Amino acid sequence: MTTGLIDDRETWDTFVDESASGRLFHKWDFMKITEKHTGFRFLPPYGVFKGNELIAVMPLFQKQLHRVNVLLSPPPPLQSVVPYLGFVMGRRYDTAKQSKKESMLKLVGDDLESEFAALAPPNYLSITQVPGFIDVRRFLREGYQTRLHFTYLIALDPPLDEIWNSFSSNLRTKLRKVEKNGYRLEKSTDISIFYSTVAERFSDPEMSIPMISRAYFEELFRAYPDELGLYYLYDDEGAVTGVQATQEYKAFTLWMGAPKMTAMPGNEFLQWLLLQQAKHAGGYRHMENVGGANNENLNLFKSKFNPSLTLFLEVSQEDFIGRVARWAYSTIASKSPMKRKVLSYIE
Known part of the structure; x- marks a missing residue:
C-alpha cells in the first residue's frame, strides 16, 4: 500500500461518485470553495493506492x-455547514466480505497514520465520517476519542400512503389544514431570502461564530x-413561509433550512412536499434531515415524520496543547467576543 497525492479533479470526483x-x-x-471561504487550508488531496488501484481518498x-x-x-x-466528511473507501470495499473490509481498513489506517505523522504533528485532529460508516475500531485501538452524532432518515421505498400513515396523527392534521390554504412550493435560484434567514440565525450573539458569507453559498x-436545490414555500398571499436548501446527490438531503417563520406549520408542509418530490423523482432510497437529530429543541418536530435514527461517528485526538486550547475555548472564550478570535475553529 502507498499513499500519494491526487492532482486530478476528474479522478477524485469519479472515485467519490462510485463510492x-x-x-x-x-x-x-x-x-x-469551502477552503476559500472558511480560512482552512485544503491539504493536497491524499489517495491510498494498492498497486495502481486507488482504494481510498482522504480530505x-x-x-x-x-x-x-x-x-x-x-x-x-458552524463555519463550513458541512456536518461530516472523513475518508472515502472505494466501490470494491462496498461489495467486499467483512474479512476483506477489515483488512483494507487496517492498511488504509496504517497509511493515514503515517501521513499524519509526516505532517507537522497536529495538536488537535478530528475526523467525522458519513452516516452509516461505523467501523472506526482502528482509531479506537490507537487511543482516539469517539463522539456520537445522529441524523434522521426517512425511507422512500414504501408507498407514499404508507409513509403518510407513519406520521404522527397531530402532524397529519396540521398538514391537511395547511394544504387547504393554497400554499405553493417553488424551486428558485435566488438565494436572497435564504441567505437572510441564515444570516439572522448565525448572527445570534449566543452563537458567537464567524459569519458565513453570501459568496460562499453563491459559489x-x-x-x-x-x-443543490433551493425551495421556497409561499402562502396564498405570496409571503414566504418556509425555506429549504437541499442536496440531491445519492440521497435527497434536507441540508439547511430556516427557523419557523410564521404561526402556521409551514416548515412541516415544506418537508412533506419535498418528501413527495424525492419519492416521485426516483433513485433516492432515503431522505435525510441533517442536524435535527442532534438538537433537542428540534427532536419533537423532526420525529413527527417517523424517521429512523442513524449514527455518524467522530474520532479525535489531542495533545496537551490541544487540550489547553479546547479548555480555553470552552471556558474563557466561548462566552465573550474573544470566541471569534481565540480558537474559533475548534468546536
Missing part, C-alpha cells in the same frame, strides 16, 4: 493559530446547479 460513502461534500469543487483541512496546529475533516460545521450553487 457508496462519497457525498457531495467530498467533491473537489465543494472542498475548494483534510488544516489551520494554525497561536502555535496550535489543527487538522479537521470537515472544518467546523456552491453555481458549482452544483443540479445537485
Whole structure:
C-alpha cells in the first residue's frame, strides 16, 4: 500500500461518485470553495493506492493559530455547514466480505497514520465520517476519542400512503389544514431570502461564530446547479413561509433550512412536499434531515415524520496543547467576543 497525492479533479470526483460513502461534500469543487471561504487550508488531496488501484481518498483541512496546529475533516460545521466528511473507501470495499473490509481498513489506517505523522504533528485532529460508516475500531485501538452524532432518515421505498400513515396523527392534521390554504412550493435560484434567514440565525450573539458569507453559498450553487436545490414555500398571499436548501446527490438531503417563520406549520408542509418530490423523482432510497437529530429543541418536530435514527461517528485526538486550547475555548472564550478570535475553529 502507498499513499500519494491526487492532482486530478476528474479522478477524485469519479472515485467519490462510485463510492457508496462519497457525498457531495467530498467533491473537489465543494472542498475548494469551502477552503476559500472558511480560512482552512485544503491539504493536497491524499489517495491510498494498492498497486495502481486507488482504494481510498482522504480530505483534510488544516489551520494554525497561536502555535496550535489543527487538522479537521470537515472544518467546523458552524463555519463550513458541512456536518461530516472523513475518508472515502472505494466501490470494491462496498461489495467486499467483512474479512476483506477489515483488512483494507487496517492498511488504509496504517497509511493515514503515517501521513499524519509526516505532517507537522497536529495538536488537535478530528475526523467525522458519513452516516452509516461505523467501523472506526482502528482509531479506537490507537487511543482516539469517539463522539456520537445522529441524523434522521426517512425511507422512500414504501408507498407514499404508507409513509403518510407513519406520521404522527397531530402532524397529519396540521398538514391537511395547511394544504387547504393554497400554499405553493417553488424551486428558485435566488438565494436572497435564504441567505437572510441564515444570516439572522448565525448572527445570534449566543452563537458567537464567524459569519458565513453570501459568496460562499453563491459559489456552491453555481458549482452544483443540479445537485443543490433551493425551495421556497409561499402562502396564498405570496409571503414566504418556509425555506429549504437541499442536496440531491445519492440521497435527497434536507441540508439547511430556516427557523419557523410564521404561526402556521409551514416548515412541516415544506418537508412533506419535498418528501413527495424525492419519492416521485426516483433513485433516492432515503431522505435525510441533517442536524435535527442532534438538537433537542428540534427532536419533537423532526420525529413527527417517523424517521429512523442513524449514527455518524467522530474520532479525535489531542495533545496537551490541544487540550489547553479546547479548555480555553470552552471556558474563557466561548462566552465573550474573544470566541471569534481565540480558537474559533475548534468546536
